[in-house]
Amino acid sequence: SQQGEEDPQALSIQEGENATMNCSYKTSINNLQWYRQNSGRGLVHLILIRSNEREKHSGRLRVTLDTSKKSSSLLITASRAADTASYFCATDARGQNFVFGPGTRLSVLP
Amino acid sequence: DTGVSQDPRHKITKRGQNVTFRCDPISEHNRLYWYRQTLGQGPEFLTYFQNEAQLEKSRLLSDRFSAERPKGSFSTLEIQRTEQGDSAMYLCASSLVTSGGNEQFFGPGTRLTVL
Numbered sequence: 001s002q003q004g005e006e007d008p009q010a011l012s013i014q015e016g017e018n019a020t021m022n023c024s025y026k027t028s029i030n031n032l033q034w035y036r037q038n039s040g041r042g043l044v045h046l047i048l049i050r051s052n053e054r055e056k057h058s059g060r061l062r063v064t065l066d067t068s069k070k071s072s073s074l075l076i077t078a079s080r081a082a083d084t085a086s087y088f089c090a091t092d093a094r095g096q097n098f099v100f101g102p103g104t105r106l107s108v109l110p
Numbered sequence: 111d112t113g114v115s116q117d118p119r120h121k122i123t124k125r126g127q128n129v130t131f132r133c134d135p136i137s138e139h140n141r142l143y144w145y146r147q148t149l150g151q152g153p154e155f156l157t158y159f160q161n162e163a164q165l166e167k168s169r170l171l172s173d174r175f176s177a178e179r180p181k182g183s184f185s186t187l188e189i190q191r192t193e194q195g196d197s198a199m200y201l202c203a204s205s206l207v208t209s210g211g212n213e214q215f216f217g218p219g220t221r222l223t224v225l
Contacts, residue, residue, distance in 0.1 A: 031211050042112065042201060042216035043153065050211065088152050092212050097166055098143065100152035 005101050006089055012107040019076040021104040023089030030092045032065060034074050037086045037103070046074075079108045114217035116202050122223045123192055130188045131220045135204030142185050143214060144177055145201040153201055159185060192224045
């Protein structure tokens, strides 16, 4: 089964609104990463949060990590149409290959 | 453009044929990964190299799949006797593993269609 599971599977919002995606995982991790993928393209790394970090910011992105609940969230503030993409979390765990979840498909409507 | 290139971008083949894909990673990166991705799913790990050594291979990877990274630079992924179920996007990624993490840089992918 997937190590990381994103929630929701799909999300539609209006431009300017905030978008929140969640990721749950099963085992202890070294770090958790979020990636974006535009349709038919490769993945682009967004942000990495280490297991000893609780929150991280990068521009309009805010990632939180709760290792006690084995969950992470990605918040995109003031969304733009260009943010329309699939978003994946990936866990990097000792003795385990990099594991991606099935992703959240975000649609930002103008 | 992440600096990782893949060739070809698209490949259409008939069932039973062999195909080979190439990945050129970022030059100073020591790790190279291959993933497979089908529609609506996240990337699925296939194998990875640390320099020229293939360190891990997914149990899901059949014997028809083989990968090489002969000089620790570019890598090839070969699929022999292709089947329709092999149709997918094949992604390559590279990373420089440090104590800080393992951020992966992905290529644009090779889309394989098996007829």
